[in-house]
Amino acid sequence: MRNAFCSALVALSAQKPFIFFTGDLGFMALEPLQHAMGERFINAGVAEQNMVSVAAGAASNGTQCWAYSIAPFIYARPFEQIRNDVCLHDFDVKLVGNGGGYGYGVMGATHHAIEDYGVLCGLQNMSVYVPAFALDVAPIVARMAADPHPAYLRLGRCEKPKDLALPEYAPWRLILTGQTGVLIAIGPGAGGLLQQLAPLAEAERPEVWVVTELPLRAEKIPLPCLDRIRATGTLFVLEEHVAHGSAGQMLAYILLREGIHPPRFSHFHAHGYRSGRYGSQVFHRAENGLDPASVLAAIRGSAFA
């Protein structure tokens, strides 16, 4: 997705002036953007707190600012700068974190971002975007650029099955029809699961919605999705994020308020580091029951329970 992001910003730079900051990251990825933006591409150094404050200050002058780093270094390290300098002022600052969830794998826990959007969604004026596929990145960047408020973009690795045809981008998209319930997936982890579910008969799989924009808002949830949750009484949520502050919790809250009480609710989410062992993103997904095989087994178990 990082290349898609770079291409989208190169295209954006031809349409409107903005300042791009990187926290000394982007080698062999962001050079085209650096070339396109010239002096407005700024390596702010290994100083993320300052990078976010500077972006807020520059945005106060009426210039949109984008600030990029590895996900934990753009949302956790400068958290107070995001809260005070960006969000309290409602400045047009876009934060971009590469490697959401367990994306940086064996690089270790310091490089993971498994509580990022839960933390950020509590801040004033903040919106979060979690593209599921590389093709989502360009329309998301366009939406972020057009909305003069704080936002966070969580990038991952595209896992779209090769033959999967995607509908046009929307914050809520029905990707796969099915009859055994409703599965709502946030982020790229949807890709591997879709690969497993697609060959199954509709009677053996849930319908799959991919959600890319947070926090969830009741009025944004498509009525057909709510109707299917009501009708099937079975809801699954898949996301590479801890339960606290997760999309699953947001959705459960909304459903309670809407008077929708699916009797079967399974939430596939990150737990952290149960074994104390580290490995690839695939390793951590498996340890947390987020890999396609584990999720598929749980869905089938639920269907026959």
Added chain:
Amino acid sequence: MRSNCSPAGRARARLLQMHYDAKVGHIGGNLSALDAMLHLHGQIMGDDDVFVLSKGHAAGALYITLWAAGLISDDELGSFHQDGTRLAGHPIAHWHPRIRFATGSLGHGLGLASGVALAKQLSGDPGTVYCLLSDGECEEGSTWEALIFARHRKLANLVILVDANGLQGFGSTDEVASLEPLAPKFRGFGFNVAEIDGHSPAALDAALARRDSQPLVILLRTAKGRGVSFMEGKMEWHYLPLTQEQYQLALHEQEQS
């Protein structure tokens, strides 16, 4: 208040009244910064300039400064610290053109100011960005991140003022963090540095005349509680509100100024 009292004395008296009426503290650090802020806003800054109060606990001095410049009404000052006020204990944003940022958590202002200066530099906009820090605030790591950035980017449109009153929240700056001498540290980064009497408008004018192609740092050597004899150099006036007796004594001293 006598009409022939100095402008600084009138401002101090109004600041004391505002804090006395609200029964709140932070008076010492307001008084150390007040003289420089009055001169900046009253005599130096123009429409293109931006002031960032990084030491947000000196909000009272900022409100009084804007009042002295005719930019905040006396009625508005009366709401200081009251329910429904816009004059909170630390500045809030989005209501006054001279208060661009909500500050109060230390270590944020210099990064914000650098961002404004950078945006001006890139777009060729005129104006100077003035950022007032406290000396205790120089213990914040983010302040040094901002200093590295400002120097590296050669933000010549940035003036950094440090209210070096030598006292912080729970001791003197020497007792707490031994950051002094500050001037060689700033010079070591490559800044143009002036160290002056922070209560002297003439010294501030002279320091500002030294601006060159680098950001200018002005170390304002100040006294916490400046202008009130029983407050000067006393750490407790970081916190304490005034009793009626103290208030009367402090006002009397302004009448003699």
